[in-house]
Amino acid sequence: MRSLSPLMALAASALAAQPLELPEAIRQAWSRQAGLQAGEALVDKARLEAAALRDLRLPVLAASAGLQRTDEPMMAFGTKLNQARIAQADFLPGSLNHPDPMTGLGASLSLTQPLYAGGRITAARRAGEALARAEAASQSRRRQEVAYAVTRAYFGTRVAEQGLRWAEDTLRQARETEAFTAARAEQGLMLRSEADRARAFRAQAEAGVAEARQRLASSRSALSLLVGGLSGDRPLTTPLSDPAERLEQPASRGDLEASRLQVEAARAGTAAARGSLKPELGLSASLGTARYSWNAGGSWSTVSLGARWSFQVSDLRKASAARAAERAAELGLKWQEAQASRDVEEARRALESARARQAAALEALAASESVRAVRLARHREGLLPLVEVLDAEAGLSGARTLLLDSQLGLRLGQAALDLALGTPVEGVKE
Numbered sequence: 001m002r003s004l005s006p007l008m009a010l011a012a013s014a015l016a017a018q019p020l021e022l023p024e025a026i027r028q029a030w031s032r033q034a035g036l037q038a039g040e041a042l043v044d045k046a047r048l049e050a051a052a053l054r055d056l057r058l059p060v061l062a063a064s065a066g067l068q069r070t071d072e073p074m075m076a077f078g079t080k081l082n083q084a085r086i087a088q089a090d091f092l093p094g095s096l097n098h099p100d101p102m103t104g105l106g107a108s109l110s111l112t113q114p115l116y117a118g119g120r121i122t123a124a125r126r127a128g129e130a131l132a133r134a135e136a137a138s139q140s141r142r143r144q145e146v147a148y149a150v151t152r153a154y155f156g157t158r159v160a161e162q163g164l165r166w167a168e169d170t171l172r173q174a175r176e177t178e179a180f181t182a183a184r185a186e187q188g189l190m191l192r193s194e195a196d197r198a199r200a201f202r203a204q205a206e207a208g209v210a211e212a213r214q215r216l217a218s219s220r221s222a223l224s225l226l227v228g229g230l231s232g233d234r235p236l237t238t239p240l241s242d243p244a245e246r247l248e249q250p251a252s253r254g255d256l257e258a259s260r261l262q263v264e265a266a267r268a269g270t271a272a273a274r275g276s277l278k279p280e281l282g283l284s285a286s287l288g289t290a291r292y293s294w295n296a297g298g299s300w301s302t303v304s305l306g307a308r309w310s311f312q313v314s315d316l317r318k319a320s321a322a323r324a325a326e327r328a329a330e331l332g333l334k335w336q337e338a339q340a341s342r343d344v345e346e347a348r349r350a351l352e353s354a355r356a357r358q359a360a361a362l363e364a365l366a367a368s369e370s371v372r373a374v375r376l377a378r379h380r381e382g383l384l385p386l387v388e389v390l391d392a393e394a395g396l397s398g399a400r401t402l403l404l405d406s407q408l409g410l411r412l413g414q415a416a417l418d419l420a421l422g423t424p425v426e427g428v429k430e
Helices: 004-017 022-032 034-057 073-082 093-097 120-186 192-226 254-275 313-380 386-421
Strands: 060-070 102-116 280-293 296-308
Touching (some): 022 034, 022 192, 060 073, 073 296, 120 192, 192 386, 254 313, 313 386
């Protein structure tokens, strides 16, 4: 086992060095996330339940066997009759009233085939099939929601990485400014307060780096959790830049499809409840034997065709309740469709807003970088006070933050639109 440790460490190191693209991260989440695996188990359960409801139309086979000993007069006489060994003496009053204990071994086999059950069997089959398809559609929707969550975590990590790089750049610049102002203050060419202000700015920059590192670690942790713990420190290579616009293709959202199928199942449930008010028709066949020894006894067979009808006031209530459940499912679908339509509108508005914010952020960033370079140079020449440099640094930090937020909003806006439309998030298909 010890010899395997270096190999395992080498394999882990090789895996950590491999880049992780967003489509791979999404597929890893689909295959390894415990929440989705639980959803798959629910889909299997619904399919098996649907198969069980389909099998209600099949005949019912029942078998029984047993050993009996009794001296109860009627049972004793019946046992002897079933064993086909009634004799003339068995009709004597003494034998009938006070029989000897009878021991018998019996067995029976029966087959019952339902022919008509008021439509309940067919309705139950339809309901089961609709619910199984609804669970599969819900699982498809859950997979896309996980894909959206992975996209958020993935690009949130990319933003945190860039934020850390920019925080480190600010810290580097702050340290250079602190060293410059400290040297000038020592020479008497600058007020001591200016050096103190530069030192305070450097301390704030260090705090910003620590915070950026914490955000990056949290983002990495969230991504690792979503993809099943396999992301580690693998480099992320899918760019955060503006995604290519995709044509909006008509698609069916899994949650809406599930709701439509639940309406179908509720309608079948109403039909089944109404079927309980109708008569039933069935065919039954049975074989039986009663033995008083292994090679002696009686046998018989029975075939019957019969109808049965029963009525309970509670059945009427159950039919009304089923109709109410159907109505609730229909109204729930209507509400969900309205919400889905609004989701699409909101996603489009957010996407347009993110594009406008990104354009403004790019312009602000370019201007802020220029201002910082000019003010820093003029400060080094003694032509501008330190406050002007610090103001430029603050403006640049704000522009950088705005750009990252807008880029993240743009990327997630496209993913949110995919989710709202029911198209594959980031184009990753199941």
